[in-house]
Structures are given as structure tokens and as C-alpha cells.
Amino acid sequence: MPGLFSSIITGLSLLPASYEPPGMEKRGGRRKRRGRSVETEFASYYNRPVIKKPHWVWPIWTYFWAGGIAGGASAIATLAHLLGDKEADVSIVRAGRYIGMVGVIVSPVLLIIDLQRPERFHHMLRVLKLRSPLNTGTWILTSLGVLSGLNFARQVVEDGIIPEGSFLGKLALLSSNNATQLLQGVDGLALGTYTGVLLSATAVPLWANANESIAPLFLSSAMSTGAAAISLGRAVGGVEVENLHRLDPIERMAIISELSCLAYGYSKLTPEVRRHVTDGPNARSFLIAIGLGMLGPLLLQLLGPKKGLAGRLTSLLTSLMVLTGGFFLRYATIVAGKESTDDPDACHSITRGPGRASPEEQAQRYSTGHDKPFEAGRSIPEARPNSFEAAVSFEMNAPSSTAGSKPEDQTS
Amino acid sequence: MANGFFTDTTLCIGCKACEVACKQWNQLPADGYAMTGMSYDNTAALSATTWRHVAFIEVPKSKKRLPMATPAPPPAAVPSADGGNSEGLKILNINGEASLQVGFPDIGQWLMMSDVCKHCTNAGCLQACPTGAIIRNEFGAVYVQPDICNGCGYCVPSCPFGVVALQHDDGRAFKCTLCYDRQKDGLEPACAKACPTDSITFGNLDDLKMRARQRVAELHARGETSAYLYGVDEETEVGDLNAFFLLKAEPEAYGLPKAPRLPQDRVGRGYLAGFAAAAVLSVFSALVFKSKR
Numbered sequence: 001m002p003g004l005f006s007s008i009i010t011g012l013s014l015l016p017a018s019y020e021p022p023g024m025e026k027r028g029g030r031r032k033r034r035g036r037s038v039e040t041e042f043a044s045y046y047n048r049p050v051i052k053k054p055h056w057v058w059p060i061w062t063y064f065w066a067g068g069i070a071g072g073a074s075a076i077a078t079l080a081h082l083l084g085d086k087e088a089d090v091s092i093v094r095a096g097r098y099i100g101m102v103g104v105i106v107s108p109v110l111l112i113i114d115l116q117r118p119e120r121f122h123h124m125l126r127v128l129k130l131r132s133p134l135n136t137g138t139w140i141l142t143s144l145g146v147l148s149g150l151n152f153a154r155q156v157v158e159d160g161i162i163p164e165g166s167f168l169g170k171l172a173l174l175s176s177n178n179a180t181q182l183l184q185g186v187d188g189l190a191l192g193t194y195t196g197v198l199l200s201a202t203a204v205p206l207w208a209n210a211n212e213s214i215a216p217l218f219l220s221s222a223m224s225t226g227a228a229a230i231s232l233g234r235a236v237g238g239v240e241v242e243n244l245h246r247l248d249p250i251e252r253m254a255i256i257s258e259l260s261c262l263a264y265g266y267s268k269l270t271p272e273v274r275r276h277v278t279d280g281p282n283a284r285s286f287l288i289a290i291g292l293g294m295l296g297p298l299l300l301q302l303l304g305p306k307k308g309l310a311g312r313l314t315s316l317l318t319s320l321m322v323l324t325g326g327f328f329l330r331y332a333t334i335v336a337g338k339e340s341t342d343d344p345d346a347c348h349s350i351t352r353g354p355g356r357a358s359p360e361e362q363a364q365r366y367s368t369g370h371d372k373p374f375e376a377g378r379s380i381p382e383a384r385p386n387s388f389e390a391a392v393s394f395e396m397n398a399p400s401s402t403a404g405s406k407p408e409d410q411t412s
Numbered sequence: 413m414a415n416g417f418f419t420d421t422t423l424c425i426g427c428k429a430c431e432v433a434c435k436q437w438n439q440l441p442a443d444g445y446a447m448t449g450m451s452y453d454n455t456a457a458l459s460a461t462t463w464r465h466v467a468f469i470e471v472p473k474s475k476k477r478l479p480m481a482t483p484a485p486p487p488a489a490v491p492s493a494d495g496g497n498s499e500g501l502k503i504l505n506i507n508g509e510a511s512l513q514v515g516f517p518d519i520g521q522w523l524m525m526s527d528v529c530k531h532c533t534n535a536g537c538l539q540a541c542p543t544g545a546i547i548r549n550e551f552g553a554v555y556v557q558p559d560i561c562n563g564c565g566y567c568v569p570s571c572p573f574g575v576v577a578l579q580h581d582d583g584r585a586f587k588c589t590l591c592y593d594r595q596k597d598g599l600e601p602a603c604a605k606a607c608p609t610d611s612i613t614f615g616n617l618d619d620l621k622m623r624a625r626q627r628v629a630e631l632h633a634r635g636e637t638s639a640y641l642y643g644v645d646e647e648t649e650v651g652d653l654n655a656f657f658l659l660k661a662e663p664e665a666y667g668l669p670k671a672p673r674l675p676q677d678r679v680g681r682g683y684l685a686g687f688a689a690a691a692v693l694s695v696f697s698a699l700v701f702k703s704k705r
């Protein structure tokens with residue numbers, strides 16, 4: 001039987017149509033490289049990808065989403081705690097602290113799941129590298145975990161789950177104050193920002209090209225989803241309807257900020273990169289993110305009812321829409337970015353720029369200043385036992401002032 | 413003292429000795445028998461188990477638009493091996509009459525290039541690595557320490573040349589080590605040692621750069637006006653490459669970015685833009701909380 005099976009498989013693989021060389025597969029069955037829609041004067045190496053794509057799948061976009069919610073909720077809870085109404089806004093602080101705590105428990109788990117060597121997670125914390133957003137982000141997440149824990153403990157005591165008089169209760173009240181809450185808020189904003197920086201600081205065409213618009217986009221989305229999560233918690237937790245729409249202006253402002261970041265980022269994309277946003281299944285995900293997560297809630301908040309059961313349901317619905325849209329925003333950005341790495345045109349379109357001298361310029365650069373003609377073959381090193389020994393013994397005259405940018409290399 | 417490679421693609425004969433030598437020395441597993449269907453290149457790309465990759469670019473004479481940076485020069489006056497016979501191969505029968513004539517295949521020229529990790533001066537992979545697993549070693553090479561790497565995979569999309577990759581059954585990232593072990597013992601890297609034409613030369617970078625500049629000038633003097641150096645003496649964000657190349661076609665034809673960009677140059681601006689948005693939204697939220705309901 002195994003013999004039959006393998007010969008069937010072998011036979012199938014010999015059919016010409018069944019073989020797709022790696023990296024040249026159909027893109028999700030939709031767009032078979034039907035020529036280049038944008039005329040470029042550049043070749044590529046047999047349409048092979050120029051750079052490699054990240055292996056990131058669902059844990060990463062779920063983490064970006066959950067981390068964003070935790071960060072946004074932390075920031076909003078902090079502002080409500082420090083500046084808000086001491087009675088009406090307590091429910092915001094409470095919901096924010098609970099959501100932040102859940103978020104910082106879920107996020108590291110997702111991040112560790114994504115590692116290919118999860119048991120070495122702590123290696124992330126053996127250095128501090130500000131140029132590496134993933135390293136900085138791990139530190140941010142770790143410190144946010146500690147701070148959220150402290151403030152969460154205080155909330156638990158204030159809610160009477162742990163009695164104030166007990167040892168744990170006293171400890172919790174002692175170890176947190178307004179300063180820890182402030183730090184949690186700042187850390188939450190940092191967590192929302194760094195995920196965007198993490199993406200834009202790669203060679204992936206979509207993320208690199210959208211550049212400085214991804215970090216504010218993800219931060220704004222963190223604020224809107226954080227606010228939505230708090231509103232959801234309060235709507236479910238039975239806060240009175242008049243009070244329920246307290247966070248709506250913040251949500252609206254965050255959504256407007258998201259839309260402007262999207263528009264700015266999109267306007268900066270080269271046509272080759274833009275294709276990966278406007279074509280195919282990713283386009284649908286982006287549309288869901290924008291329609292369901294931004295435009296829909298915006299309209300619903302402005303036009304929907306604010307009072308009674310209808311007001312409560314509207315609040316619930318908008319919150320759910322914003323949360324879903326935020327998830328699709330992370331998903332679409334990551335998946336479309338991964339797809340754009342397979343496209344050599346997209347890669348080349350963002351790495352044109354200045355920076356390479358033409359052959360003629362180089363010829364001029366290297367040949368000026370030689371008063372004696374070249375002897376053919378001199379530059380090809382003779383048989384040598386080991387190229388550690390300097391194989392070059394010819395003299396090279398100092399280049400003229402028009403020559404290359406590194407004269408010190410030639411005078412040595 | 414930094415060591416590196418000068419890969420002169422005009423000398424490459426596409427024998428893949430470097431690929432094999434690298435696999436053997438570093439005990440890298442085979443990649444299976446997948447055929448790419450493109451040219452002679454079934455290696456396809458650099459990967460976690462392929463640290464040298466010979467690219468084959470077939471440029472037929474009939475091809476309208478050559479991937480050349482400048483038009484190919486007219487054929488040199490040097491007599492070719494077949495004595496300048498352009499008609500092809502004649503097979504004579506026993507009476508000395510031509511019985512069969514085989515035309516030469518339509519091969520204008522071959523461009524072959526042995527690709528490798530560039531060991532960039534400003535290496536995207538090194539700066540991205542959150543564990544500090546990637547370091548610059550005493551020979552100037554960018555080296556992944558396998559006992560530190562935790563397989564986060566962030567270096568993979570951070571390399572502007574698509575070199576480093578995760579090994580899927582192992583989970584860690586691997587790439588060319590510039591034969592750290594051999595260099596420690598005073599030996600040149602296996603690939604350079606095996607290269608029969610010295611297309612790959614290994615040595616001190618200052619020597620190599622001087623030799624490379626000389627070679628470009630020499631090729632131009634001979635009429636090969638499309639030769640140029642890729643990876644040195646250029647103002648790119650990644651800086652000089654410790655493994656640099658002499659190429660004849662535009663970089664894109666070899667799958668190289670024309671002006672590679674350092675991803676980490678975007679970190680500062682990203683945080684700045686993100687924190688600006690954070691400040692605006694925080695101030696707005698503060699006003700909301702301060703306002704009368």
C-alpha cells in the first residue's frame with residue numbers, strides 16, 4: 001500500500017501543472033502575476049523575493065491587539081484616576097485596571113507562544129537595546145506587568161475582595177499609589193506605540209514604506225480599543241446609561257486619529273506596495289478594519305440613541321465593533337506586510353533612491369590617477385597558500401581629488 | 413582587523429563548489445530535490461541551511477531588454493575556444509561531408525554570482541536582535557550565537573538582503589558565520605578555499621577593496637564597461653558590506669536591493685510619531701475627564 005501511495009504521489013508531482021517552485025506560488029489563488037501593473041525599468045531575479053518574510057501568525061496579531069487594549073485601558077484608567085470625577089469615574093478606573101491586568105497576563109503568553117524556542121524567553125531580558133523595538137517592547141511589557149499588578153491589587157482591596165485590614169490588603173495599599181498609576185499609564189502608551197515601531201523598523205516593504213504612520217496608527221487603535229473595552233465592561237457591569245457614554249469623545253478622537261494615520265500612510269506608499277493593500281483578501285480585511293472599527297462606530301455614536309435600553313445596546317454594539325475592527329487592523333497590517341515581502345517589485349520600489357554610482361562613475365572613480373596602464377591579470381591573485389597573507393603587492397597611486405569617498409583606504 | 417569577501421562575479425563559472433564546501437564544512441542538511449524551473453539555479457535562495465547560493469542569470473541574445481546596467485560591449489577581439497566559429501558544430505560523415513549541423517544555443521551571456529551574508533557594517537539583523545544573540549566578532553563578521561538565540565524571528569525581516577532565516581525543525585536563526593571556527597584556526601573560509609577561479613577571495617578588507625577597485629578599472633580598460641562594485645564606496649544606510657561584489661548587471665537582476673536601507677533608521681522617527689499621537693490623545697482625554705458632564 002505505501003508503495004502504491006507513493007507512486008501516486010510521485011506520478012502527481014510529475015504533472016507539469018502540479019509543481020510550483022517555492023516563492024512563486026499563486027498568491028492565495030487570486031492574483032497570478034498577470035504582468036506588472038506598474039511599469040518598472042528594473043529587473044528582478046526571476047521574480048524571487050528579495051527579502052525574507054517573518055514567520056509571525058495569529059499569536060502576534062492577537063498579542064498586538066490584546067497588548068493594545070491593555071495599554072489603552074491603562075492610559076485611560078490613569079487619566080480618569082488622576083483627573084476624573086472622584087465618584088462618577090471610579091467605574092472607569094476599576095474597569096481599566098481589571099482589563100489592563102487581563103491584558104498583561106495574556107500578552108506575554110502569546111509572545112512566548114510565538115517564539116520558536118519558548119524556553120529561552122528570558123534571553124530577551126539579558127540586554128537593553130533601544131534600537132531593537134522587540135527588546136525595548138519586552139522591557140515595556142514586563143514593567144507594565146509589574147505596575148498593572150500593583151494597581152490591580154489596590155483595586156481588588158478597594159473593591160473589598162481582600163479585606164483592607166488583612167496583611168495582603170495592607171501590603172497592596174502600601175505598594176501602590178498615584179505614582180505607580182501614572183507610570184502604568186505612561187507604560188501603557190509606550191506599549192501601544194512600540195508594536196507599530198516594531199513593524200516599521202523592518203525591511204518589509206509595506207511596513208517600511210508606511211514608516212512613521214504605523215506607530216501612531218497602532219497607538220490610536222490602542223486608545224480606541226482600550227476605551228471600547230472599558231465601555232464594554234461598564235455596559236455589562238451595569239453602570240447607569242447617562243454615565244455610560246463618558247468615553248465616547250475619547251473613542252471618537254482616537255478613531256479620527258487612526259483614520260488620518262491610515263490616510264497619511266497610504267499616501268506615502270509606492271504604487272507597487274499599494275497593490276498589496278488594495279488587492280485581494282487583505283483589502284477586505286482593511287475594509288473591515290476601517291468600516292467596522294472606525295467609520296461604523298463613529299456614525300453610530302453621533303447618530304445613535306444615548307438614553308434607555310437602546311442607549312445601552314448602542315454602547316455595547318459600538319464597543320464590540322471597535323474591538324473587532326482593531327483586531328482586523330492588526331491582522332490586515334501584518335498579513336499584507338508579509339505578502340508584500342514576496343513581491344520583488346515592491347521591495348525594489350522602496351530601495352531605489354540615491355546611493356549607487358553608475359558603472360561609468362565607478363570606472364572614473366577608480367581609474368583616475370593611474371599614470372601607468374593596467375597590466376592584465378595583475379589584480380587576479382596568484383596561487384596563494386592562504387588568503388590571510390596579503391595577496392596584493394602592487395602600488396596604487398593616491399587618487400585625485402575627484403576620486404572615491406574613502407581615500408584613506410587607498411593610501412594605506 | 414576586519415576580514416571579508418570580495419566576490420568577483422566575472423570570474424564565477426557557476427560550479428557551486430562554494431555551496432558544497434559550505435554545506436560540508438558546516439554540516440548543513442540537504443534541502444531536498446525541489447526543482448525551481450528557473451535557469452540552472454535549484455538552490456533558489458539563501459536559507460537557514462544554505463549559506464552560499466549561486467545565482468544563475470541567463471541572458472539570451474534575443475532578449476530585448478537585457479538586465480544590464482549599460483549595454484553589453486561588442487564581443488572582444490579575443491579568439492574564442494572554437495576559433496570564432498559562429499555557425500555551430502558540424503558533424504561530418506565518413507566522407508568528410510557535413511551530415512548534421514548543430515547550432516549554438518542562444519546564450520548571449522551567463523551572469524553568475526555567489527551570494528552570501530554581506531556582514532554589513534550597519535547590520536539590520538544585529539541591531540534588531542532582542543536577545544543580543546547576534547554580535548560582531550573579532551574578525552568583523554556578524555555572528556549569530558546559537559546558544560543565545562530564542563527563535564523570535566525578528567532578525568529575519570530586518571535583514572535588507574533576505575539572508576538570515578529560521579531553521580524550522582530547530583527554531584533558531586542561522587546564516588553564514590564567515591567560518592568563525594576556521595578563522596579562529598587561521599584558515600580561510602571553506603567557500604573561498606574551494607572556489608577554483610578565485611571568484612571568491614577572502615582577506616583583509618583594505619586589501620580586498622584595493623584589489624577590487626583595481627579590478628574594476630582593469631575591466632573597464634579592457635572594454636567591459638558594465639563592471640562596477642556593489643557594497644563599497646557608496647553612501648547607503650547599511651554602510652560598506654564586508655562581503656562585497658563586482659557585478660555587471662543592475663543589482664536588481666541579482667536579487668539585490670539597489671540602495672539597501674537600514675530598518676533601524678526608522679526607530680527614532682517611529683517612536684517620535686507614536687508619542688506625538690499619544691500626547692495629543694492624552695491631552696484630549698484629560699480635557700474630557702476635566703470637563704463637566
Ligand code: SF4
Nearest residue numbers: 529530531532537571
Ligand atoms: S546581510 Fe543581512 S544577515 Fe548578513 S549581516 Fe547584513 S543584515 Fe545581517
Ligand code: SF4
Nearest residue numbers: 541561562564565567
Ligand atoms: S531569531 Fe534569534 S538571532 Fe534572530 S533576532 Fe531573534 S533571538 Fe536574535
Ligand code: SF4
Nearest residue numbers: 434588590591601603
Ligand atoms: S564563510 Fe563559511 S559559513 Fe560563510 S558561506 Fe563561506 S563556507 Fe559558508
